[in-house]
Amino acid sequence: MSYLPTRIAAAAAAGTVLLAGCGSTSSSPATNTGTNTSAATGKKTVTVLAAASLTEAFKKIADEVMKQHPDLDIKISFGASSTLATQLNNGVDADIIALADEKSKTTITPSLIEGKPTQLFATNRLEIATPSGNPAHVTGLASLSSSSIDTVLCAKQVPCGRAAQTVLTKANVNPHVISYETDVKATLAKVKTGDADAAIVYQTDVSSAGSAVTGVVIPEDQNTVTKLPIVQLTDTEGAKEFYQAVTSSEGQDVLKSLGFGAA
Incomplete structure (x- = not known):
């Protein structure tokens, strides 16, 4: 069964953002909503917890799934993976959880995801x-050690923060950090507003920000x-549809168009 037609993959490649019909897409913590049927609309709710870095991709995929299945909402x-894992451990109902790294999954209570x-x-x-324009003339990781370069990083307990510490250690760089932010989108926002000279984020976030930021590539041997x-998490039809849409070849095309690599 095809979940994301070729036209959606093409639209994603062109950078088209499809938001219509998406329910809660904020980065605030989820509430105990779970899978249910809305009395007002008669639609079946599918609750997804997703890493902030997946914002653009999952909005596109969700939009297409709802087009093909109008009975689903x-x-x-979206939020930091560490926060989402904690929410799940604390009893928040969800049908799907997608995280930014494998370590975050290990923090989920095993019985919740076993099988x-x-x-x-x-x-x-x-x-x-x-x-935009790289006004501080950052040329690479080594630049971040300068006291004149204000750098922001993701909090150390979230995936983008852990990854940043890995690359900084590998490059033997001690950056001039002015703040640690809650997730990758909050970290990127500091740069977009000009409150920081540099941030270490995912390449997909640099891509999605477009002309609002200028990216500086981290070499493969340092990355x-x-x-x-x-x-x-659940066996509902809605959960199956979304899971299969993300993992299908069409879903992979959407992810690839936004800068993600194949697993």
Whole structure:
């Protein structure tokens, strides 16, 4: 069964953002909503917890799934993977959880995901983001050690923060950090607004920001690769549809168009 037609993969490649019909897509913590049928619309709710770095990709995929299945209402809560794992451990109902790295999955109570359909569905790498035009003339990781370069990083307990520490250690760089942010989107925002000279984020986030930022590539020998897992937590039809849409070849095309690598 095809979940994401070729036209959607093409639209994603062109950078078209399809938001219509997506439910909750904020980065605020999810509430105990779970899978249910809305009395107002009669639609079946599919609750998805997803890493902030998946914002653009999952909005596109959710939009197409709802077009093909108008009886579904997909509600996505984006945030730091560490926060999402904690929410799940604390009893938040969800049908799907997708995280930014494998370590985040290990923090979920094993009984909650044991025997559930699970797959590594994408990879990501890091890149330095600077304000548009790179006014501080950042040339690479070594530049970040200068006291004149204000750098922001993701909090150390979230995937992009862990990955940043890995590349900085590998490059033997001690950056001048002015703040640690809650997730990758909050980290990128500091650069977009000009409140920081540089940030280490995912290359997919630099790509999605377009002309609002200028990226500085981190060489492969200094970089690191994160692998993203997705878990289907419930056996509802809506959960199956979304899980299969993400892991299908068409879903992979959407992810690839936004800069993600194959798992």
